[in-house]
Each structure stands twice: as C-alpha cells, then as structure tokens.
Amino acid sequence: MSALLEVSGVSVSFDGFKAINNLSFQIGPAELRAVIGPNGAGKTTFMDIVTGKTRPDEGSVLWGEKSQNLLKMSEARIAQAGVGRKFQRPTVFEDQSVFDNLLMALKNERGPLEVLFYKRSRADDARVEALAEEIGLADQLHRTSGELSHGQKQWLEIGMLLAQEPRLLLVDEPAAGMTLAEREHTTDLLREAAKTRAVVVVEHDMEFVRRLGCKVTVLHEGSVLAEGSIDHVTQDPQVIEVYLGR
C-alpha cells in the first residue's frame, strides 16, 4: 500500500523554539489515525504544515499517487487537491444558513467567475440534503448556523468537510465540549468517513481515542515518540513518562 500523505524530515521553528523537529509521518488512502501528545507537542503545527498555513524550514510533504509537493502550493490549492481541515473551535459561517454553509463547501468549481455564474443543480441540492441527513441536521437546513448548539456546529463543520470530498481529513479535537451522546455520534461519523478516505484525528481525550479503535501516533517535542495500537502506546514507558502520567 503506497501512502497518500508522506511527511518526511520536517522541521520548523518559531523564534528559536523548535515546534516540529525532524518529523516523519505517513498515512494510507483509507485509514483512521489518532494523533495524541501533550500541549505544545506540535500537533497543530503539523496540521498547519500539511494544509499550507505554515511553511517548514526543511523537509518534504508529498501527496497522492503523483507525489505532488504540497509545500509549493497555496492553502486554497492544497484544499482543492483534497486535504480538508477541521479546526479546534468550530468555525462555521455563523450568519449563513446550514444549507449555504454546506453548499459553499460542496466540491465544485472554485474560481470567482464560475461561482458568480453558478446555478444550483438538482444533484447539488440532493447532495446537500444527503449530507445534512448524515450529520443529523436534515431538519435544520434553513436555520442560521449561529443558532445551532456547540455540538451541532461541530457536526456541521464535519459535514462541510465531507462535502469537500477530501481524500485526507485533518480533524483537530472534535470532541472538545461535547456531551457523551454527541461524542458517540462523532466517533461514528469519523469511523464511517475513514472507510473511503484517510482521517487524522488530533485529540486529548483518551477515552475518545480508545473508542476510535485505530492506530495511534504519539507526538512529543515535535517528533514521533511512539506509534501503534492504543494498548501498545499506553504501555510504552516513554509515553507514560511524558504524557499519560506516572
């Protein structure tokens, strides 16, 4: 199996502080992966690099079958190539309806002129409705998304990600601030999504990670400390030392 995303030897520092230190990471085309690690271990910076927000000082990030170099592309181009990102705090467009949010995310032409003359097709409507069904917001389609609950906003954002039809989903702390039932729904959504694409979940909550039931990568001080099943990493003495607590 060849990797969908291959990060190798990446380092980046801010004001002398090494946020990422010779990090290497791979993920296949249909895989669920959890990334854990203490605060400041470089989880968010890792996502910033893959999505083009931060340029690393050295290393390479290769993408897809043709091994495109993501470091040479703009954020918008990377997103178009199939990398979707969910932020820590739910960022949906609060003064627009759920429908408009989803429609905007739908995989379609992205140029200003194409969008200006865009006509909604029946197929697009159907896709938006199907997505809304999947994220449990089918009856909320025409509500302003700012009125949704915190958990609903999280799902809407996941829905927007799915609408982009990305090949790689980067999800930052999806369970933060959710109730137990909401967490379970989120786990299902992510596991379902990972059947057809790569999903990387950054999470703090170990219970949540355990429920995802996937391979875990532990980051520490900007590089990979351990990798393997949840039981494997939670028994790793180094991981216990720096993260889980002794």
Place this chain on the structure above:
Amino acid sequence: MLQTKDLTLHYSGSQILYGIDMAAERGQVTCVMGTNGVGKTSLLKALSGTHHRSGGSYTLDGEAIAKPPAHALARKGVAYVPQGRDIFPLMTVRENLETGFACLPREERFVPEQIFELFPVLKEMEGRRGGDLSGGQQQQLAIGRALIAQPKLLLLDEPTEGIQPNIIQQIGRVIEYLRDEGKMAIVLVEQYFEFAYGLADEFFVLTRGAVSLSGSKASLTKEEVMASVSV
C-alpha cells in the same frame, strides 16, 4: 480559606463546569485531578477571575467574592500560574517579576531574596528576556512571579507539563516549602499522578465538569484516586 458552592461556568453557550463545591485551606495542597478536557483549567480561570463563573458562590477567608475583574482578585491575594506559563516574552526576567509589584504598597516593592533562594536560576538569568528562557526556566519564573505579591491563594495549572525531571523535583520541593510555611492555600491542577499524589493533602477529581470524587489523602486509598483518573 477558599470555598466554592455550586459553581458553574459557560464558554459561549456550552457549559463546562457543573455545580462545583470545593474548598482549600492554608498550609495544604489541594489537588484537582482528572483527564484532559474535564474543566480543570476552567475551574482555575473562574477562581482567578480571568473567566467569570456563570453561577454559584465563591468565598475567600469568609469574604464573598462577586465577579470582580482579574486584577482586583489578584490584589485580594489570588495568584495564578496559568498553563503555558504566559511569561511576558519581551520583558526581562527581572521585569517579569516586577509586574507583581502592582499588588504591593510602594514601600514593599522589591524582589525578596527568598525568590532567588527558591529559584537560583532566576538570579542567573535576571537580565535575559522571558521569551528566551527554556520551558523549565519559564515555569520557575512563572511561579516566582506569582509569589512576589505574597498571595494567600496560589493557583498552579499543570506546573510539570513538558518540563524535564530534575526541574520537576525542584518545583515539587518549592511547593512543599510553601505548603509547610503555611501562609497560603495551594490549588494544584496536575496530570502527573505521582507528583500530584505526593504533594496533595486534599483531592478533587473532576469528570466532565463535575466533581466525581473528593476527600483527604487519609480518607482515600492511592488506588481509589488512581482508578478515578485513569483512562
């Protein structure tokens, strides 16, 4: 000394804390434990006034605390060492310490030798910029800075996070010293179990924003506490 009753807290609509009743006494370390994301940091924010509680009561030395701005609480003797330390990066170590003078009358505005005795490294680094210090040094600076104002309540949020073991030991000794001195109540939020267990006199374990277990060290076995915070 510190007493909260039915304290709740919200972040833009979502509730983080549910009816927290807790207490802390002078000369004791009160340890708040729990896995990530259960609201420990939010609790400290409510106690330090950086994020106001949405309900419940909060008393210090019997004085009911309304919802004063953070600086007013600091002047009442609440010192806060936040997670991530929040050193002023462009100011020197000395200047960082001096920010605490705001709580003191003019004649008491000097850095007591005790601070440098507790953290000799701060003396060495006195003229360096806070942002240039290593994580461990920054943590020591953050605690030292909090002590300048001679607080009666010291709030510590994850002081060992990302710190090398020898400095952790040193920080542990400082906390013990401050406890035994008996001038202040210490509330410690900590993930590092052995460290926290070793220092604690009282435990409050949080699960999803509510207290799931509490009691003194004598009343709880180590296994009980550990089981309550493990994954």
Place this chain on the structure above:
Amino acid sequence: MNQALDLGLDALSLASIYFLAAIGLAITFGVMGVINMAHGEFIMMGAYTGYVVQQVVPDYTLSIIIALPLAFAVTFAAGVAMERLVIRHLYHRPLETLLATFGISVALQQIAKNIFGTQARPLTSPAWLDGAWVLNDVVSISYIRIAIFVLALIFLTLLLFVLNRTRLGLEVRAVTQNPRMAASMGINPDRINMLTFGLGSGIAGIAGVAIGLFAKVTSELGSDYIVQSFMTVVVGGVGNIWGTLAGATLIGFLQKGIEFFNPSNTLAAQTYMIIFIIIFIQFRPRGIIALKGRAAGD
C-alpha cells in the same frame, strides 16, 4: 559634497518633523493598536494652545515654555476623555474605532474653525530661534530646524526612558504583551490603557506647538499630517519606538532624495514617496522593524 550635506540636513529635519508628528501615534496605534484618526486634531489643539498662550503672555520665550506643558495637559485630557468615552468600547472593533475617531476629528476641526476662524493664526518663535547656523555659502540650517531636531531627540529619549525604565512603562509593556496575564498580576489594564492613550495624545499636543512654529496654524493643520503619520508608523514597524524612528528617517530621506531629482515639485515627490511606500509594504508587510504581539494585528 556641500550639496549632499545640505540635502542630508534637509532630509534630517524633515525626518524629525515626521517623527514628531508620528511619535504619539507610535504609542496609541503602535503600542496599543488603536486607530486614532483624531490624532492630527490633537496636534492642531497643541498648536492652538500655543497660539492662545501667546495672546496672553507676550514674551515669546516664556510663552513657549508655558505652552509646551500646557499643550501636553490639554491633549492628555482630551485623549483620556476620548479613551474613556469612546475607544474603550471599541477595542475589539478596530475598523469602527477608525470611523468613530474620524467623527471626532471632523467635529474638532469644525469647532476649531468656529472658534479661531479660517485664517491662519501666527505662532511666533522667540527671536533666538530666528537665525540660521551658516556653515558656508551652500550649507546652512535654520535654528528652528535644529530645535525641532533636538525636540525629536528629546522625545525619543524620553519615551524610551518612560517605556523601559519606569513603573508605568513596565505596566504598559505587560498589558500590551499579554493583557490577561497582566491583569492576573494585579495590573489594571483599563487604567493602563487610559494613561497610555493620554500619553500618546499629550505628546501630539507638544508636537503641535513645535509644528506650529514653522507651519501655519489652521484648523486643517492636523489633517495635513495624519496619513503620513500613519504611514510612518506602519512602514517603521508597529509596536516599537525605534521602528517609528526608522520609518520617519526613511520617509524623510526618501522624499528629499526624490525632490533632489525634481526640485521644482514637492507634490510630485510626495506622490512618488507614497507609491514607493505602497510597494515597500509588499515586501515588508510588518514594517522595517517587525515585532510580534497584540499590536501586530494577527
């Protein structure tokens, strides 16, 4: 050689003027991140304060000595009032601060016009500032320009001193770098913001007296400087007194340099200078001396 020296002196004195006009903004905009479009009107208020003092105190030397602190007091008070009444409510809405302070600027300008009329009011410099320091036939520099240069130097030193060596400066820097943590240390951010804003405004008042000595004092005095002052701060790098110095120096020398090639036309020089700056910002969007922090606008 002489010509180059003359040009250099000209540029230096222009840079001092830009520095004086912008230095108050370096604090309110640079350090605090507040867009104050009425800053120019504070400069104007300072100049009119000088004029009023001269009406009462006929001795020009004495009147200038009285006018400088008085102008500071007047604009300090105006700045504090504005911060308390308006800006305080808009810290999270910088673009709206721009509009509200613009409204104040319009109102202040018109009030000045109503009180002092439209014609220019003289602000006369003392006799000992009248002459020029003649080096040779080509190179000479008027005393008033030397005085302005010296005043700019004094301000630079004074501000560096206040910010780096005083309790107020310490608290200002703490509030700017991390307002939340500063509050947790017992510093009242509201009070500090108010005083900082007052300081920046007060300095504008003193700059007004200085500028009034060589420019005509009209109600439009301030608006002639406001855009350049903002550019000086932006080009130099927000959040840093040295940055403002660098910005003023760059702009002053650039403008005189362009004028040298096209001496008949100062307007054209200003135009080209602004175009140069627009292009310059493409390459250094954070200015010559870039700093991180609240004021850096992220």
Place this chain on the structure above:
Amino acid sequence: MKRSFIANNPSVLIFIACLGLFTLGVTLMSEAFGTAVISTSFVKTLGKTLCLCLVAIAMDLVWGYCGILSLGHFAFFGLGGYMIGMWLMYARTEQIVVASLANAEIPPTAQEVTDAIGNQIFGVVGGSDFPAIWAFADSLAIQLALVVLVPGLLALVFGWLAFRSRVTGVYLSILTQAMTLALSLYLFQNDSGLRGNNGLSGLQNIPGAEAIPQSEISIYFFWASALALLLGYLLAAWVVSGKFGSVVRGIRDDEARVRFLGYSVEGYKLFVFTLTAVIAGIAGALYYPQAGIINPAEIAPIASIYLAVWVAIGGRGRLYGAVIGAATVSLLSSWFTGGQAPSINLGFYTIDWVDWWLVLLGFSFVLVTLFAPKGIGGLFDYLVRKGDAK
C-alpha cells in the same frame, strides 16, 4: 426549492418601486416637465445624491459584504469624473474656439485650432500643450471607456499588490488611504495634465446640447442617475445573493476558513475590489456633469472616509442601508450647509448650522458607532423582526 431572484430578494422589489416613484415624483415637480415646485438646482442635487447612493452601494459591497474597509473608493469616483470631464471640457472648448475663429480672414489650420484649445484649457496653469493623457479627449466613446478602464485598472493593480501580500484589516485601510492621498497630491500639481487645483470646470455645459435648457438637461441626468442606481443595485443584489455572496461574506467573517475550503480568497477580493471601483467610476462620471466642476480636493482621503461613514450610518451589509445612509447624510448636509436650516438662538449664542453642522455630524458618527453598530438598516431589521414576532 428554487425561486426566482426577485422572489428571493423582496427588498429589491421594494427598492425598485421606491426609486420609480421617486423618479416620477421629481419629474412631475420639475421645472422642465412638471409643476416647477422644485428648482433645477435642487433636481441637480437630487441627481447627484443618486450618484452618491450608487458609490455607497459599491462601498457596501466591498466593505459591508467583503470586509475590506477601502478608503479609496472616492478616488475611483473622482477618476470617473475626470475621465468624462476631459471630453466635456475639450469638446466644449473646441466649439467655442471654432466659433471664435470662424470669422478669421484665413481659415485656421487644425494645428492652430488645437493650440487655441490648449491655450484655453491650460492657460490657467501656464501651459498650452496637450499632455499625453488628453490624447483621446476628443472622442466621447474612448473617454467613456476610460471611465470604466482607468478606475478598474488602478484597482486591479493596487488590489493585486495588496491582497497578494495579505495585507488586511486596518493596514489595508491605511494603504488604500495612502493610495488616495498619492492620487490627490498628484492631481494637485499644476503639471499633472489635469489643471492642478483648478480642476476641470464648466462640465454642466454639454457639447452639442446648447439648445436644450439646463432645466431639461438636469432631468435627463437625473433619469440617467436613477437608471444607473437601479442597475447598480440589481447587479450588487445579484452578486451577493448567490453562492458568490456566500463566499464573499465568508471571507469577511473568516478568511482563513474560506481558504481551507479551497477558494482563492485573493482572487475573490480582487474581483470585488475591481468591480466596485468600476461602479464607483461610473457613478463619478454621472455625478460631475451635474456638479459642473471637479478638482483634486474632491479626491482627498477625507471624502473616502465620509463614504465609509455613510455606509456605516445606513447599516453595512445591507444594500438598502447604503442607499439610505448616503441619501440621508448628503441631503441633510446640503440642507444644513445650504443655509436653509433655521439658526437656533440661545440668547447668549446663536447656533448657526453652517458652522455647527459638521460638529453635529461628527458626533453623530461616534454615537452611531457606539450605540447602533448596524446603523439605520439595523433599526429597520429590528422593527421588522418585532413586527414578525407579534
């Protein structure tokens, strides 16, 4: 699901109706076609106001919807005015020159005519040669094209530079302000080729229309302004209603998020910035023939800030808000400063509105910003919602 554009935007229909009634009303009360209740000069004021409403719509599009607080859109407005002004002045002067030379004994050569026109136009700034930028001044068609092209190109180049380097927020505002200042300083020079601070004048005299009285011309321009405003409003409403509008509002609220959705934010901003500059240019080209004169003071940075303030007072992010704001403030301004407003005698002091209007206006900006951040339009929404709730 699908409804027509108008049905989705009921406010557009209301706007069309209001504008239509207003146009009809003014026509019926004018000196030329009606009861002469309102003077020709007031018709001109109303026509100019419509142009200001149009440029306010452009401002609302770029600021209220896209989040770019441009302090340069009045410069584009002025450029549009200059472009049409060049033709008006050239063609008009040519007629005068030709008429005055008609009786000469030797028929004048083409060169002599040109020189005489140049003398007429540039004598005031001590020149007589035509600068290169007047090369097409004799062609109405080309100058009309330039009304669109010059502001459009300037916006395109400036916007490309600014957005590419990701200058945002107040920095972008200051940069646009710098651009405006550079342009106005340039035009203030006597050798700018546009008559320095004299500007272009006599623009109310339309070449070839000498026989038509100003009372009639004013109505034609009023109609043209109303039509332009209508088209501008429809265009803007269409642009912001669909998916493009969603993306643009998304950019306003969270630029980074839109970028991660795969939209090139810079391209969208550039499109909106340029489009609105063109609209502003057209509005200016209609405004100045009604004003009669244009000079660089019109372009000064302060004018563009006023424009932003109108939109803020009307309520940004609502097209009708921009129209209400521009119309209210500019009509009130001309009422107060025109000397019609009654002075208030306080006994010890008489408040003369000519002197105190700007003070009142300035403080009302402050009040609106502090207490009504959504402007008059926000008040409307509030009342409508209150009505719905009942």
